Amino acid sequence: MEAESSRAADPDSHHHHETPPPASRRRLVGTLLLTAGYAVIEIGGGLWxxxxALLSDAGHMLTDAAALGIALYAQRVAHRPASAHHSYGYARAEILGALLNSLFMLALVGWITVEALMRLFSPGKVDGIGVMAIAAIGLLVNLGAAWLLSGDSHNMNSRAALLHVLGDLLASVAAIVAGAVIWLTGWQPIDPLLSLLVAGLILRSTWTLVRQSSHMLLEGVPAHVDLAALSERLAAQTGVVAVHDLHVWHIGPEQVALSAHLAINEPEQWPRLLATLQAMLAKDYAIDHVTLQPNWPLPPPGHPATPRPDGVER
Incomplete structure (x- = not known):
């Protein structure tokens, strides 16, 4: 005999998504305007x-502008309510946005690397003072953008955008250093060498975000959950005999779901046990969508409650 239990049957009951907070939208819009506006100036400065280093920074800032646009759109979509066609809602739009932004970053790293290697084998003349002046302004712009986004860093999509901006900040610092070295010593290879260094730093951070977002999309177990330990803890609860088919996955960046079959001995204790397990999972594991299916032994043959072949109890 078995029954299925969860927090609610209504698909909307778990996902009361509201419109993104105005402050969060303002941060993203402000950062987008700063980034796109300065990218145009920096392209001109890099060509001049x-x-x-300046051109790679400008290219990075242009991908940042695109990333921020994706973040804004994904944030809006993610807060749409659940529906008959999307019973979990659209929370994964933020994960998709973060993954797409990460792929943009990987493409940018590839472009910077190829250009830097070409410059190493065929160096060009760089105006050190001009580079320092333009990169210094870019550094201030990136600091302002990072400050705006840091107030919303708990959001995965905003974190992806912040990663872009921090990469820009590193590129601006590299461009300043490159300009200073060229101005003081005339050593031109410093420009592509520092570009390669920045590309390596960006690659490391971006790859981490790619792994996190793809892990969530593949419904991997959340990083804060030890599946074996959680199974043992559920099985150790009074009234639970065994745990089967335990699954834990991300619905969205901040939403975790769990489903499992529990073998129990006393069906009449199930409502109390279910409430205890839900409270424990929410408090200790931040799992807010719980579906538990209890199974208990059938009565022995001949017992008044034993079902007959036609489904009618004796």
Missing amino acids: SGSL
């Missing part, structure tokens, strides 16, 4: 000075 001949600096790959």
Whole structure:
């Protein structure tokens, strides 16, 4: 004999998504305007000075502008309510946005690497003072953008956008250093070498975000959950005999779901046990969508409650 229990049967009961907070939208819009506006200036400066460091920074900022646009759209979609066609809602739009932004970043790293290697074998003349001046302004712009986004860093999509901006900040610092070295010593290879260093730093952070977002999309177990330990803890609860088919996965960046079959001995204790398990999972594991199916032994043959072949109890 078995029954299925969860927090609610209504698909909307778990996902009361509201419109994104106005402050969060303002941060993203403000950062988008800062980034896109300065990227145009930096492209002109990079072409004028001949600096790959500046051009790579400008290209990075343009991908940032695209990333911020994706973040804004994904944030809006993610807060749509659940529906008959999307019973879990649209929370995964934020994960898709973060993954798409990460792929943009990987493409940018590839472009910077190829350009830097070409400059190493065929160096060009770079105006050191011009590079320093333009990159210094870019550094201030990136600091302002990072400050805006840091107030919303709990959001995965905003974190992806912040990663773009921090990469820009590193590129601006690299461009300043490259300009200073060229101005003081005339050593031109510093420009592509620092570009390669920045590309490596960006790659490391971006790859982490790619792994996190793809893990969530593949319904991997959340990083804060030890599946074996959780199974043992559920089985150790009074009234639970065994745990089967335990699954834990992300619905969205901040939403975790769990489903499992529990073998129990006393069906009449199930409502109390279910409430206890739900409270424990919410408090200790931040799992807010719980579906538990209890199974208990059938009565022995001949017992008044034993079902007959036609489904009617004796």
